[in-house]
Amino acid sequence: MNKRRVFVAFLLVALLSVGLFSAANQPAKAHEGRQVGPYTIELGWVIEPAYAGVYNGVEVHISTGEDEHTDEATDEHAEAEVIEANLQIEVSFGNASKVLDLEMSGNEANHYIAAIIPTRAGDYTFHLTGTIGETPVDEIFSSADGEFSSVEPISDVLFPEPEASIEGLQNRISQLEALIAELQAQLTELQGQ
Structure with a gap:
């Protein structure tokens, strides 16, 4: 096997390991919340802290305030009503931007994810547009505000260095x-x- 293939294989294993380690050892998620009409929108990274070069995603949670409640008679949580939404997100880093479709998560109502591998460390901006029910959405979120993490360099967690x-x-x-x-x-x- 040539040196380039060995290096690429090592790099892929390292990146996957960091992603799995991050997913298994996540701190409480830091997301930015906004009220848009009758809805609460929370946006942040799927895996935080986010690292450059590691598979991640932008996630959006939508709720109405009535979504999670407990039936006091049975002490059981009622399931959230599915809210109809048609959303897309534009991700920006410096002068570069890309529009991504948000897809509903298969295992949680009103939870949307757009897969992305952030390739550079730093602050990312997200422009969320579309509709939730009949309510128009046009909101800008930025990791620079500190509500959710900026992307960290992968070198922060690689050991030994490649x-x-x-x-x-x-x-x-x-x-x-x-x-x-x-x-x-x-x-x-x-x-x-």
Whole structure:
């Protein structure tokens, strides 16, 4: 097996391990809540803290305040009524943005998820649009506000450090590209003589 395949396999195992470790050891979820008409919207990462390069998702919970109540006679929780929603979310990082569809979670009513792998550490902004019932939704959430986590660098939890980092490889490629450009200029100069 060549070195590149070994490195890619190691990197995939490391990223999956971090994702599984994070999912199993999550602290209480930090989500930002908003009141939109009669609905409460809570938005945040599926896995917090979120790490760059690790599979994650943006999750949205919708409730009416009447969703969770206890029947005092039987002491049983009543199930939440499914709220009809048609939502999409635009994820932004710096000048880059991408629109994602929110899909209803298969195991929880009024819980929507858009899968994403945040590729860079830092603050992300989410623009939630669409409708909940008849109520229009146009809300902006940002991890910079501190209500939910910003994306952390994967290096914070990797141990030991991989032999070659993606950033290191990109720097080396840039150096080689500069060297190639310099050699091409010298070759052109020699051909002109």
